[in-house]
Amino acid sequence: MLDYKVNIGLVAMRRNATDRPKGTFLTWYSAEQRGKRFLDYIEEHFADAHVSFVDNRGIGHNDLVFDDASAAEVIERFRDEKVDAVMIINCNFGNEEAAADIAKALGKPVLLWAPLDDEYYVDGMRPTDSQCGLFGISRQMQRFHIPFSHIPSCEVESKTFRDGFDSFVRTACMVKNFTGLRIGQIGIRPAPFFSVIWNEGELMEKFGLKIIPINLAVIEDRMKKAPELYPDEIKEYEKYFLTNYTLDDLTPQYISRMATLAATYRHLFEEFNLDIISAECWTATPLMFDMLAPCAVYGLLNDLGYMVSCESDMHAALTMVLLKSATLGEGKPLFGEFTVRHPENVNGELLWHCGPFPLSEKAPDSEARLVNQREWFRAVDGTYTIARIDRETGGNYKLLPLVAPTVKGPATHGTYIWVEFEDFPRVEAKLLDGPYIHHFVEIKGDYTKELREFCKYFPTLTIDTL
Numbered sequence: 001m002l003d004y005k006v007n008i009g010l011v012a013m014r015r016n017a018t019d020r021p022k023g024t025f026l027t028w029y030s031a032e033q034r035g036k037r038f039l040d041y042i043e044e045h046f047a048d049a050h051v052s053f054v055d056n057r058g059i060g061h062n063d064l065v066f067d068d069a070s071a072a073e074v075i076e077r078f079r080d081e082k083v084d085a086v087m088i089i090n091c092n093f094g095n096e097e098a099a100a101d102i103a104k105a106l107g108k109p110v111l112l113w114a115p116l117d118d119e120y121y122v123d124g125m126r127p128t129d130s131q132c133g134l135f136g137i138s139r140q141m142q143r144f145h146i147p148f149s150h151i152p153s154c155e156v157e158s159k160t161f162r163d164g165f166d167s168f169v170r171t172a173c174m175v176k177n178f179t180g181l182r183i184g185q186i187g188i189r190p191a192p193f194f195s196v197i198w199n200e201g202e203l204m205e206k207f208g209l210k211i212i213p214i215n216l217a218v219i220e221d222r223m224k225k226a227p228e229l230y231p232d233e234i235k236e237y238e239k240y241f242l243t244n245y246t247l248d249d250l251t252p253q254y255i256s257r258m259a260t261l262a263a264t265y266r267h268l269f270e271e272f273n274l275d276i277i278s279a280e281c282w283t284a285t286p287l288m289f290d291m292l293a294p295c296a297v298y299g300l301l302n303d304l305g306y307m308v309s310c311e312s313d314m315h316a317a318l319t320m321v322l323l324k325s326a327t328l329g330e331g332k333p334l335f336g337e338f339t340v341r342h343p344e345n346v347n348g349e350l351l352w353h354c355g356p357f358p359l360s361e362k363a364p365d366s367e368a369r370l371v372n373q374r375e376w377f378r379a380v381d382g383t384y385t386i387a388r389i390d391r392e393t394g395g396n397y398k399l400l401p402l403v404a405p406t407v408k409g410p411a412t413h414g415t416y417i418w419v420e421f422e423d424f425p426r427v428e429a430k431l432l433d434g435p436y437i438h439h440f441v442e443i444k445g446d447y448t449k450e451l452r453e454f455c456k457y458f459p460t461l462t463i464d465t466l
Contacts, residue, residue, distance in 0.1 A: 001305075002177045002275050002321065004329030006169050009083035010055040011074055011102060012039055014064040015093035015133065023121055030119065030127035031091035032062045038089050038115065039063075041156050042165075050328045051169055054081040064091060071098035075105045083108060085172035090114040093133030096140040103146045109172045109457055110148040112137060113164075116155050147456040171453040174325040177275065178458070181209040181321060184272055187216050187280030189312035195437040198314040202395060206460040209318075212272050216284055222264045223289065230263040237262045240300060244359060245370040254373050257289055262297045269306050277308045278317040282354070293373040295355035299415070302332055302358035310335050310356055311439070318389045319399075319441040322454065326385075326447040332358040334379060336417065337438040338431065342409055347424040350409065350416055351386070351442055357415035361444075371413065379417045381406040384442045386419070387451060389461065392435040400436055400464040401451040402427065417442070426466050 012035035014028060022029045043053050054077065057063050060070035078086065085108050088099045094114070103110045114130040121127075131153040141148050149171060151164030189196050200211050227234060237259035241247075247255075268274065285294045298308045307324065309317035313335075320333045334357050342348025355374030362368055366378040386402040402421070409418030421427050430436070455463040 001269065001273075002325065002329065004173055004177075004325065005050055005052065006084045006172045006176065007052045007054065007082060008169070008172070009074070009078040009081070009086045009106075010039055010042060010053055010089065011086060011099070012056060012064055012089045012091050013094045013098065014066050014091050015095055016066045017093070023125070023127075025125050025127065026092050026129060027127045028061070028064075031064055034115065034128070035062075035064050035089070035091040038091070038156055046165060050173070054078060054083055065098050065102075066095050067098060068101065071101045074102055078102075078106055084176045085109040085111065085168070087111040087113065087168075088137065090130040090133050090137070092128045092130055094130065094137055096133070096136040099137045100140040100144050100146060103141060103148070104144050109168070109175050110141070110146060111165075111168045112141075112148055112150040113161070114153045116153055118155070147459075149453050149456070167450055167453070170326050170328060170447065170450045171457075173328055174322050174450065174454045175457045177321055177325045178318075178454075179208060181207070181318075182212055182273060182275050183209060183314065183317055184212045184214050184268060184274040184277040184279075185312075185314070186214050186219060186277055187284050187312065190280065190283045193311060196311060196313045196315070196439070199391065199395075202391075203314070206397065207458065211314075212274060214268065214272065216280075216288060219264065220288055222268065223260060226260045226264045226267075230267065233263045233266075234259045237300065241296065241370065245368045245375070248369070248371045250372045251370045254292055257292045258297050258373060261285070261289070261292065261294060262300050265297065265301055265308065266304065266306055276317050276321055277306075278312055278314045279308050279310070280312050281310050295374045296370055298335075298356040299358050299375055302356070303360050305329075307333065308356075310353065313439050315389045315391065316439050316441055319387050322389070322399075322451065323385060323387060323441055323443040323447065326450045327443060327445065331443045331445065332361050334358075334361060334415070334417070334442040335439070336379075336415070336442050337440060339416075339438070341424070342407070342418060342420075345407060345409075345420060347421050348407055348409060348418055349421065349424055349427075350412065350418055351440065352412065352414055352416040354414045374413075375415050376413055377415060378411070379415060380444070381417075382444045383446055384417070384419060384444055385447045385451070386440050386442050388436050388440045390435045390437065397461045398435060398464040399451060399455060399461055400430070401448040402466075403446045403448050423466075430466050
């Protein structure tokens with residue numbers, strides 16, 4: 001299952017230079033005082049349910065890494081503690097050799113930061129030059145082909161630092177969950193949907209993920225066994241559908257089967273150790289289970305933390321993982337496709353699907369209905385990141401991140417939002433020029449920066465723009 005906790009290794013550094021008296025240029029003393037203060041502040045103010053730290057205290061001279069030997073000790077400690085990312089802190093000029101060695105050996109996302117050089121003496125001397133050293137470190141990273149993120153030089157107590165650190169944590173969470181991703185593939189694509197064709201071998205080679213095929217005979221077998229294996233869980237899901245929605249006259253006969261399918265899918269995640277599922281839906285499930293539709297079941301599973309992409313859209317499944325991870329697991333991705341233009345707003349567009357949105361994302365003023373097993377409601381208003389990973393002809397992969405606020409629009413069936421772009425004709429042209437299709441994934445909040453940073457760590461995936 002996806003893991004939304006990020007363990008960050010903190011490395012306080014100084015330059016391997018001559019020790020000079022306090023009050024002179026580039027002193028060890030000032031670097032040591034700063035290193036202790038920065039480690040204390042970061043660990044005290046940023047450790048939470050999603051973030052933990054491992055630091056280099058006890059390694060180096062007075063807790064500052066400065067040479068090959070101290071870098072090697074840091075590498076060993078961080079490997080033992082299984083860090084997910086590394087933060088390099090320049091406490092004076094820093095050490096470009098040690099920084100690159102640590103980053104190269106660990107192969108994790110790297111954050112560079114130089115605190116504001118804010119101490120000056122009356123004779124004009126200054127003790128740190130932390131920002132200056134950052135450029136040396138970055139050049140060394142480039143020589144080793146090590147991708148990195150950075151926070152602009154600032155005070156550790158500043159909003160700039162807080163925002164930059166938060167963004168890096170989210171990026172690191174995306175990288176952590178995308179690396180070694182396990183995706184369940186249920187069924188095959190709907191016959192008319194050439195648009196969702198994907199290349200399994202290429203995805204494995206380029207991104208290191210693993211596809212777990214689960215044929216429909218397995219689903220049929222698990223559905224037969226589920227009522228005996230999970231009776232209490234099935235009753236719980238039946239109650240969920242009956243109490244949270246207004247039902248039409250067609251849906252009640254399917255409630256037990258909907259609940260059974262939900263339990264079946266949930267246990268598939270555990271049985272096959274899956275992070276997400278890409279599933280065939282409206283062409284297979286009704287034939288197998290007497291007109292059963294899985295739409296609302298996918299919404300329930302999403303709310304439980306088990307994501308399923310519709311219509312065998314593997315690339316959408318990858319995008320759902322990224323957006324969920326960008327929120328540190330707190331957001332719920334929507335599977336809404338570009339459908340029709342707004343009848344009055346030239347920049348408005350309907351992002352819609354037949355009924356798989358999680359109920360927790362329903363707008364307060366929208367009634368939750370089940371119409372022939374499909375959810376009908378409008379999702380909550382706000383600003384959404386709207387994104388998709390897709391493959392160009394020839395094998396290049398691109399990620400297009402868009403952002404747009406919701407706007408008022410006509411009520412319609414299924415699950416949906418209306419959004420307004422700055423220039424929708426440009427968006428439409430971009431989608432048509434490709435390599436994108438109508439399926440996109442939406443999540444509340446603007447994570448376009450994090451998506452750009454994420455692509456640094458996967459050179460086989462290129463960030464795209466309008």
